Amino acid sequence: MAWWDNNLIFEYVFSKEKKPGKGHGWFLWVYRTLHEYFAEHLIEFLYTFTSFVTYAYLASVVAVFFMKDAVPSIVTKLIDSVSEPYLGLIGIYIILKEIRERRGERVSVYSEIFVALWFSLLVISTLFTFFSKSYHFDEFYKLIITDSLAAFIIRLGTFLHRFIL
Numbered sequence: 364m365a366w367w368d369n370n371l372i373f374e375y376v377f378s379k380e381k382k383p384g385k386g387h388g389w390f391l392w393v394y395r396t397l398h399e400y401f402a403e404h405l406i407e408f409l410y411t412f413t414s415f416v417t418y419a420y421l422a423s424v425v426a427v428f429f430m431k432d433a434v435p436s437i438v439t440k441l442i443d444s445v446s447e448p449y450l451g452l453i454g455i456y457i458i459l460k461e462i463r464e465r466r467g468e469r470v471s472v473y474s475e476i477f478v479a480l481w482f483s484l485l486v487i488s489t490l491f492t493f494f495s496k497s498y499h500f501d502e503f504y505k506l507i508i509t510d511s512l513a514a515f516i517i518r519l520g521t522f523l524h525r526f527i528l
Contacts, residue, residue: 406462413456417477420449421484424510428488428503439503446506450513457521478518485511 401408423442427434463469488507491498498504 406459406466410456410459410463413452413459416452417449417456420445421477421480424507425484428484428507431498431503443502443506446510450510450517453514453517457517461521461525478514481511481514 420442423438427439427442431439484507488498488504492500492504
């Protein structure tokens with residue numbers, strides 16, 4: 364079996380019943396086909412995008428915390444300014460994950476791990492802050508506490524919601 368046999372975009376583009384007939388423009392057909400494809404897979408695209416941004420933000424927080432002296436202060440300010448929209452994105456990410464689970468779609472094990480990673484970062488950064496002279500209780504540590512606890516609370520809320528309703 365070839366790789367294009369399972370690719371849904373090829374299924375849409377090369378399906379016989381959707382080919383343009385006489386009087387229909389090729390570009391209009393391509394537009395309608397792509398529009399239908401993206402409309403049906405919007406949840407999947409949003410889930411992939413939010414997954415990437417969620418883990419990229421977490422990785423940048425980890426990198427900045429452990430390389431605090433090597434990172435320009437503008438990067439720290441940038442991460443701090445994106446913190447609140449990130450928390451909203453976590454909420455959207457978890458809602459999209461729940462939608463996928465209820466549809467019966469496969470949800471990756473990695474979709475649950477970001478809360479554990481945030482909690483691990485909180486524990487490690489707390490240990491470094493209390494036991495190392497290089498790390499201090501500052502605004503960036505406060506950001507780690509806020510984001511870690513918010514990620515845990517949001518995930519806990521959806522977990523409880525699943526069992527209550």
